[in-house]
Amino acid sequence: MVKLTIDGKEVVAREGQTVLEAAREAGIFIPALCYHHEVKPYAACRLCMVEVTRGKRTRFVTSCDYKVAEGMVVRTDTEKVQKCRRMVLELLMARCPNLPQLQELAQILGVDRVRFPEGDDDCILCGLCVRTCAEVVGLHALGYESRGFHRRVTTPFDEPSEECILCGACSYVCPVEVVPVVEEDGYRVMERWHKKSRLVACTKCGKFFMTEDELKFLQEKTGLPEERLKVCADCR
Amino acid sequence: MKRIESREALLELYRELAGEREKEEKYIAVCTGTACLANGAQEVYDAFKEELAKRGLDIQVKKGEGSVSLRGTGCHGFCGRGPLVAIHPRKIFYQLVRPEDVPEIVEKTVVGGELIDRLLYEDPVTGERVLHEEDIPFYKKQMRLLMAANGQIDPKSIYDYIAIGGYQAMAKAILDMEGDEIIQEVIDSGLRGRGGAGFPTGWKWEDAKKHQSPVKYVICNADEGDPGAYMDRSLLEGNPHSVLEGMIIGAYAVGATEGWVYVRKEYPLALENITLAIEQARELGLLGENILGSGFSFDVKVARGGGAFVGGESSALMASIEGRVAEPRSKHIHATESGLWGRPTVLNNVETWANVPIIINKGAQWYAKIGTEKSKGTKIFSLVGDVNHTGLVEVPMGITLREVIFDIGGGIPGGKEFKGVQTGGPSGGCLPQSQLDLPVDFDTLDAAGSMMGSGGMIVMDENTCMVDVARYFVKFLTEESCGKCVPCREGLKHMLDILTRITDGEGTMEDVELLEELGYVIAHASLCGLGKSAPNPVLSTIKYYKDEYIEHVRDKKCRAGVCKALVKYIIIAENCTGCHVCFKRCPVGAISGEPKGIHVIDQEMCIKCGICKDVCKFDAVKVV
Numbered sequence: 001m002v003k004l005t006i007d008g009k010e011v012v013a014r015e016g017q018t019v020l021e022a023a024r025e026a027g028i029f030i031p032a033l034c035y036h037h038e039v040k041p042y043a044a045c046r047l048c049m050v051e052v053t054r055g056k057r058t059r060f061v062t063s064c065d066y067k068v069a070e071g072m073v074v075r076t077d078t079e080k081v082q083k084c085r086r087m088v089l090e091l092l093m094a095r096c097p098n099l100p101q102l103q104e105l106a107q108i109l110g111v112d113r114v115r116f117p118e119g120d121d122d123c124i125l126c127g128l129c130v131r132t133c134a135e136v137v138g139l140h141a142l143g144y145e146s147r148g149f150h151r152r153v154t155t156p157f158d159e160p161s162e163e164c165i166l167c168g169a170c171s172y173v174c175p176v177e178v179v180p181v182v183e184e185d186g187y188r189v190m191e192r193w194h195k196k197s198r199l200v201a202c203t204k205c206g207k208f209f210m211t212e213d214e215l216k217f218l219q220e221k222t223g224l225p226e227e228r229l230k231v232c233a234d235c236r
Numbered sequence: 237m238k239r240i241e242s243r244e245a246l247l248e249l250y251r252e253l254a255g256e257r258e259k260e261e262k263y264i265a266v267c268t269g270t271a272c273l274a275n276g277a278q279e280v281y282d283a284f285k286e287e288l289a290k291r292g293l294d295i296q297v298k299k300g301e302g303s304v305s306l307r308g309t310g311c312h313g314f315c316g317r318g319p320l321v322a323i324h325p326r327k328i329f330y331q332l333v334r335p336e337d338v339p340e341i342v343e344k345t346v347v348g349g350e351l352i353d354r355l356l357y358e359d360p361v362t363g364e365r366v367l368h369e370e371d372i373p374f375y376k377k378q379m380r381l382l383m384a385a386n387g388q389i390d391p392k393s394i395y396d397y398i399a400i401g402g403y404q405a406m407a408k409a410i411l412d413m414e415g416d417e418i419i420q421e422v423i424d425s426g427l428r429g430r431g432g433a434g435f436p437t438g439w440k441w442e443d444a445k446k447h448q449s450p451v452k453y454v455i456c457n458a459d460e461g462d463p464g465a466y467m468d469r470s471l472l473e474g475n476p477h478s479v480l481e482g483m484i485i486g487a488y489a490v491g492a493t494e495g496w497v498y499v500r501k502e503y504p505l506a507l508e509n510i511t512l513a514i515e516q517a518r519e520l521g522l523l524g525e526n527i528l529g530s531g532f533s534f535d536v537k538v539a540r541g542g543g544a545f546v547g548g549e550s551s552a553l554m555a556s557i558e559g560r561v562a563e564p565r566s567k568h569i570h571a572t573e574s575g576l577w578g579r580p581t582v583l584n585n586v587e588t589w590a591n592v593p594i595i596i597n598k599g600a601q602w603y604a605k606i607g608t609e610k611s612k613g614t615k616i617f618s619l620v621g622d623v624n625h626t627g628l629v630e631v632p633m634g635i636t637l638r639e640v641i642f643d644i645g646g647g648i649p650g651g652k653e654f655k656g657v658q659t660g661g662p663s664g665g666c667l668p669q670s671q672l673d674l675p676v677d678f679d680t681l682d683a684a685g686s687m688m689g690s691g692g693m694i695v696m697d698e699n700t701c702m703v704d705v706a707r708y709f710v711k712f713l714t715e716e717s718c719g720k721c722v723p724c725r726e727g728l729k730h731m732l733d734i735l736t737r738i739t740d741g742e743g744t745m746e747d748v749e750l751l752e753e754l755g756y757v758i759a760h761a762s763l764c765g766l767g768k769s770a771p772n773p774v775l776s777t778i779k780y781y782k783d784e785y786i787e788h789v790r791d792k793k794c795r796a797g798v799c800k801a802l803v804k805y806i807i808i809a810e811n812c813t814g815c816h817v818c819f820k821r822c823p824v825g826a827i828s829g830e831p832k833g834i835h836v837i838d839q840e841m842c843i844k845c846g847i848c849k850d851v852c853k854f855d856a857v858k859v860v
Contacts, residue, residue, distance in 0.1 A: 041566075042720075043565070043566045043721070043763060044720050044721045044722065044763065045721075045722055046721055046722050046723055046761045046762070046763070047722075049761055060760055060761075061566075061568065062566060062763075065566050065568060066566075066568050067568070080760065083753075083756065083757065084723075084757050084760055084761040087723070087727070087753065087754065087757040087761075088722050088723060088757070088761060091722055091723070091726035091727055091730070092722060092726065094726065094730070095726055115750060116730045116733075117733070125719065125722075125725070127720075144561070144719070146719070147544070147546075147716075147717065147718050147719045148714055148715060148716070148717035148718065148719045148725055148728075148729070149714065149717070149719065149725055149726070149728075149729040150719070151718075151719030151720075151725065
């Protein structure tokens with residue numbers, strides 16, 4: 001157990017926990033868009049920055065990947081924190097002007113204007129889809145293309161990825177919900193990744209529940225016979 | 237090549253080679269660094285080879301009295317005057333040498349001992365011809381601890397390096413010293429990282445030593461990417477063994493068994509020379525198993541960088557060696573604990589490594605006498621821009637900017653006024669006249685709003701628009717941002733937009749304030765050093781040249797005449813002779829006037845290309 005102070009409140013955290021996790025468990029709000037507990041911290045959105053004092057030294061760090069330590073003093077509400085958070089959100093809102101999630105956050109953080117020309121993107125480049133695909137699913141269907149301001153998430157060569165099984169994990173994890181999954185006419189379609197796959201029906205109830213690509217992936221992964229895998233979770 | 241298996245064998249080889257060198261009566265050193273090569277040094281070298289052969293003087297053909305050896309050496313630093321040739325033993329220094337000068341040089345100077353006046357450097361102040369390299373003002377105030385050997389050895393020959401005492405520091409370190417002793421020596425020397433951040437090298441080593449691991453790495457960062465800077469390139473091209481020797485010593489001190497040199501692919505000669513150096517050292521047994529019988533084994537591999545500027549950031553560099561995209565990560569856990577492939581890793585810059593053998597040879601006490609209280613030793617700068625003498629200069633820390641620019645660099649060409657100097661590469665700050673007497677060291681430059689960086693130094697004269705300069709560097713950094721973190725990716729893009737707006741005459745005073753606010757956030761909230769330092773050119777120019785921003789915004793004027801939207805070209809009637817040249821050369825037909833009559837520029841049509849001003853011999857075209 002590690003004892004630390006966050007915004008004047010004594011907090012007990014587990015060894016190896018990050019400041020962000022400890023704060024959230026203690027009910028202290030720190031915004032973060034590129035963090036998800038299932039994947040490794042990425043420290044890219046910079047919204048979760050806090051001031052941490054250890055001994056004589058105060059540092060300005062991302063709380064999503066900064067580990068707690070005994071006696072640490074964390075401040076999540078300093079002027080510097082506020083200033084940086086607000087500007088980062090303002091920059092993201094300029095990039096993606098039509099995302100309700102950002103507007104909600106703007107209300108909480110007190111961002112009431114965007115002083116930069118509006119773009120027309122909808123992806124905040126948090127990288128959660130890319131990392132979930134790689135770290136959770138174990139595939140590399142998604143990646144980044146170009147660099148700097150032109151960076152974007154896409155499939156290799158902008159073509160339907162041979163790796164993608166349309167599992168939809170990327171859609172599930174997207175904090176701004178811009179990776180829709182649609183099921184129609186016996187297919188699962190993810191237009192953003194230019195990919196569709198035929199759906200497989202449960203042999204017991206007859207409902208569609210997975211894609212052919214998923215079935216193949218699971219067969220390879222588990223070595224189980226097809227007839228066992230083709231039963232949906234409800235009927236299993 | 238015969239393997240060297242003991243200290244005695246190394247000493248014996250050294251004595252033999254040094255003795256041979258002493259006996260060399262005459263030798264000609266032709267600089268074959270990249271800058272001189274671009275100026276035709278290879279042709280000069282070949283001409284010497286041919287001429288010496290023709291006269292039967294080539295030492296490789298015939299040893300004996302009067303024979304001459306020829307060396308293609310590394311960069312001498314005085315790149316603006318290349319190709320450079322030094323004739324030893326008198327050390328006669330010829331500059332701007334052409335292949336057609338070679339027969340005369342051999343005839344008169346090498347054989348006859350006479351001087352050829354026109355090839356000697358002429359002191360612009362006294363008008364006198366200068367005989368020796370060290371007497372040229374460009375070299376006089378320099379302290380060439382690292383660079384001097386560049387001019388003495390053929391970088392492709394390990395024997396040349398051994399002949400000047402190479403690998404003796406390594407022998408001393410791995411045979412006589414404990415790792416802790418070496419680390420203490422490096423700490424006491426006060427050496428700080430030359431790659432830009434200035435972190436104390438010895439502390440870094442100490443931390444890496446502390447972490448137990450069966451595998452540890454040392455890395456040489458040779459991914460120098462600052463536009464116009466080529467210090468590391470010249471060292472790696474001109475004296476690769478000094479870097480390698482430093483790495484072996486560091487590896488032994490921290491307990492590393494494997495090293496990597498990460499070189500940009502755009503540095504073909506540096507790649508070639510370091511690769512060859514590694515092969516030669518391996519063949520001689522100075523790399524590999526049980527070096528000099530010490531029981532210490534270490535080897536080095538070369539990795540090629542793809543050319544992204546951010547690849548020089550240490551964590552991005554390691555990702556790149558591991559085969560991933562060169563993107564930085566948080567460094568809350570230092571590389572000395574978990575670096576390359578999760579192992580304790582010491583990453584130092586080329587110049588830092590090259591300092592190590594010197595410290596071991598001469599001792600920390602000797603080394604720590606050079607420089608200022610907190611910045612020790614020398615630093616190599618690449619002095620470029622509006623300055624008379626461009627090239628690589630190595631100076632003791634603490635020298636003033638004025639000395640570097642005016643004494644070594646010879647001041648501003650064309651009698652123009654000095655306006656500013658940008659130190660530290662694209663993300664360094666610009667310092668004005670009032671800061672010229674600042675001593676050059678890590679902390680002073682930081683405090684002034686600039687930085688040491690890896691050693692770029694760009695001098696700018698009165699014809700430079702400081703807003704445009706800030707825009708130029710931010711454009712570079714915007715293009716080089718990897719795009720991982722929001723402040724750098726989005727913030728720099730908007731900074732560039734705002735700066736472009738201001739140079740287009742469409743800026744507002746709120747824009748200047750917004751630049752400062754953005755600058756603060758990008759500097760504090762970015763993930764890596766690229767973003768953290770990127771606002772420097774903007775913030776420093778706002779700090780020191782705010783008048784110019786205000787003029788651009790409020791008065792719609794660019795005093796330097798650089799920002800096209802804010803200037804117009806006019807013809808001064810009194811000066812116009814009607815020579816009609818501008819009329820003929822204007823690419824858009826915006827100039828009207830009869831021969832011998834007064835000419836006029838149609839402002840509507842003018843595209844402000846400046847050709848009329850360039851071609852006018854009568855100073856009749858003005859920018860207002």
